Amino acid sequence: KEFAQISLKDIDDVAKSSFPLCMRHLFEKLREDHHLKHGGRMQLGLFLKGVGLKLDDALAFWKAEFSRKVGAERFDKEYSYGIRHNYGREGKRTDYTPYSCQKIISSTPGVGDHHGCPYRNFNEENLRAALNKMGVTGRAVGDVMDKVRNRHYQLACTLTFEAVHGSSCDAGINHPNQYFSDSQKIMQS
Numbered sequence: 149k150e151f152a153q154i155s156l157k158d159i160d161d162v163a164k165s166s167f168p169l170c171m172r173h174l175f176e177k178l179r180e181d182h183h184l185k186h187g188g189r190m191q192l193g194l195f196l197k198g199v200g201l202k203l204d205d206a207l208a209f210w211k212a213e214f215s216r217k218v219g220a221e222r223f224d225k226e227y228s229y230g231i232r233h234n235y236g237r238e239g240k241r242t243d244y245t246p247y248s249c250q251k252i253i254s255s256t257p258g259v260g261d262h263h264g265c266p267y268r269n270f271n272e273e274n275l276r277a278a279l280n281k282m283g284v285t286g287r288a289v290g291d292v293m294d295k296v297r298n299r300h301y302q303l304a305c306t307l308t309f310e311a312v313h314g315s316s317c318d319a320g321i322n323h324p325n326q327y328f329s330d331s332q333k334i335m336q337s
C-alpha cells in the first residue's frame with residue numbers, strides 16, 4: 149500500500165490533517181524551537197521517512213529549521229549525518245524502520261524532550277488543549293480521557309482518529325505510519 153509521496157510544500161497541511169498527535173507535537177515543536185533533541189529527531193525523522201519524504205527533502209526540511217537555531221554550517225557538520233544515517237546512507241547502512249506505538253509509548257523522554265506518546269506523557273490540561281486543537285471536542289474528549297486514565301493509550305489515539313476523521317478505525321492504531329496511511333485513505337476517498 150503505497151501512498152503519494154509527501155512533498156515539502158504540503159508538509160504543513162498534511163501534518164495538520166494526517167499526523168497522529170505524537171508526530172504533530174514534534175512537528176510543531178520543531179517549527180517553534182527550530183530544534184529537537186535526539187529522541188525527537190529519531191522519532192519524527194523515521195516517521196517522515198516512512199510517509200515517503202525523500203532524503204533530499206528531509207535534509208532540506210531539517211536544515212531550514214536547525215539553521216535558524218545553530219546555523220547552516222553546524223547543521224551540516226553535526227546533524228545531517230544522523231538524517232542520512234536514518235536513510236541508511238551512513239554507518240552500517242541499515243535501512244531503519246519507523247517506530248511503532250509500542251516502542252514510542254515505552255520510551256522515557258527527559259526534560260526538554262518532545263518525543264514519546266502524548267497520551268501517556270502529557271498532563272490532562274495539555275492533552276485536552278492538544279485534542280481541541282486537533283478538532284476533538286465535546287463528549288469525544290471525555291471518551292479519550294477515560295482511555296488515558298486506564299492507560300489504554302492506543303485506544304485513546306484510535307478514538308481521536310475516529311473523532312477527527314468522522315470515520316471508524318476498526319483495526320485500532322498500533323503504528324503512527326498506519327495512522328497516517330489510514331488518514332490519507334479517508335482524505336483521498
Ligand code: SF4
Pocket residue numbers: 168169170171248249250252253264265266267301302305321322323324327
Ligand atoms: Fe503516536 Fe501511537 Fe501514541 Fe498515537 S498511540 S500518539 S500513534 S505513539
